[in-house]
Amino acid sequence: MHHAAAGTRRIPLAVAFAAGALATAIAVALGLLLGRGDLGDPALRETLLRLRLYRAAVAFGTGAALAVGGVLVQGLFRNPLASPSVLGATAGASLGGQLAMLLVATLGAGLGTAIAPEMFLPLGCMAGALLALVVLLTIVRGTRDLLVLLLCGFLLSSLCVSIGAFLTTVGQKSWELGRAMLAFTVGGVAGAGPRQVAVVWAIAGIGAVAAWAWARPLDVMLSGQEEAESLGVDTRVVRRWCVVWTALLSAGAVAVGGNIGFVGLVVPNAMRALVGVGHRALVPASALAGGVFLVLCDVAARMVPAHGELPLGVVTGLIGAPMFLIMLARSHLWGGGRA
């Protein structure tokens, strides 16, 4: 029988997506039913369910965006250890978000009413990610060397983190602002509303479709840049667009969820073990699994006894890091081959 898509699949595609749909349903149900607050109270039930639904929806969209971004950047670098942060997009988005928070706090009402105040953070993240991206693409213009791109991304990321740390220090002059910037840094989807749902779902949806459209060139690029070019892939165009979509996906995720690590690293690798290395299956599988993973992490963040809620970035780190180590030990990463 012929494989329509590239990659050796461990399980049939239909079974994988049926399992994905079931996992999504279970995760959303858990997201709605579990948490603080009594659903038995008729006065609170509707409000609680609505808030939890927004929260689950934002967590799902954020997880999907991070996972698809991971698929793109890992495919681009042919390296399962790569993540969107290597392009500097995550750090750029985070810096943009921090700057937006400072601006809102400093200028306040002076910013006018054209844009709702809660949209400044997402817009700041977008601007930060895109600016980082433009700087990156300007620096690496004309080069075909992925190592140069990787190193420039790393340097840009370090620069953004340093400036972000400086801004956080500046933000400490106000207790509320300092706390908000810290919460943004560790990540979370508490307090999500319909605007955040719309932002992250639009970006995750468009980004996933775009990533899926680049699946075939990315499959051929598994053979390396020179071989892909000899087979007819315009690697410069593929690289440029994959970088753009990775940056937008990262910005969307950071804007509504803050800094949430490991999703873009762990989920695509786990999905490769289930659906194979072909990007046509890997993109939708990772989007679904990333969404489910983050909804479940958010449920865990609500349920673990702590003073207040456990930050979502802490939960993904606690779950993601050991999962990644287990996968590394099992050498599922690209068939245990070279990174």
Next chain:
Amino acid sequence: MHDALHARGVCVERGGRRIVRGVDVDAAGGRVTAILGPNGAGKTTLLKALLGLVPSTGTIRIFGWTLGDLSARQRAQRLAYVPQQTQLSATLAVRDVVAQGRFAHRSSLARLDAGDRRRVSAAMRTAGVEAWAERTFPSLSGGEQRLVLIARAVCTGARILLLDEPTSSLDVAHRLHILDLLRRLASDGRAVVCVLHEIDDARQHTDDAVVLAGGSTVAHGPAAATLSADLVDRVWGVDMIEAGGIGFRLRQGVTS
């Protein structure tokens, strides 16, 4: 009538150093052309320049078309490349690796159609790799992987095949299978150009030879006549002994 591949005065510079200096290459359909020379002579760089994978100056024409005027897809439909060392380490099935050869023939969003699938199967049959169709590429030996990459090149439908040291690091049986396969591919009208290290392989199994040293052409012409004892002495600094020794050949009736 155009040569399949016609290159004049090809130069490649890297880091201010000229690696290939004004090399001419002609390759015609039905013939196997070997590019030989000592290590560092610029053979691989020349091959990549002919593929358009490294920037070069000079004239490179493919069936009369200037290489630089062709898009990436148009090049891939006319020129196929078999690298010495593939970067492919992903757990793709052999059939999917060979199917990569069809990329340039359809839109990025289109699936393989029945015609593509027939060509994939035919290319696997030609290279003798159909028995491993469902195995993963990394699970194959080096020689088997080389055959799969040749099948992928055949699958592109290109009439010019450029191979970088296709027989290096292979045992004698795989080496002879590949040389026999190259001859069969040329006999179907393809122009086959390959970088080789073994002078005796080039004399026995190829039609024409281009010999490089220090990035320049030292000699070119029919392989057996060009690769003389005098030339070998001048270029490699060793004596060529034409008498005695042992040789190997494929058994009658054995292809790949």
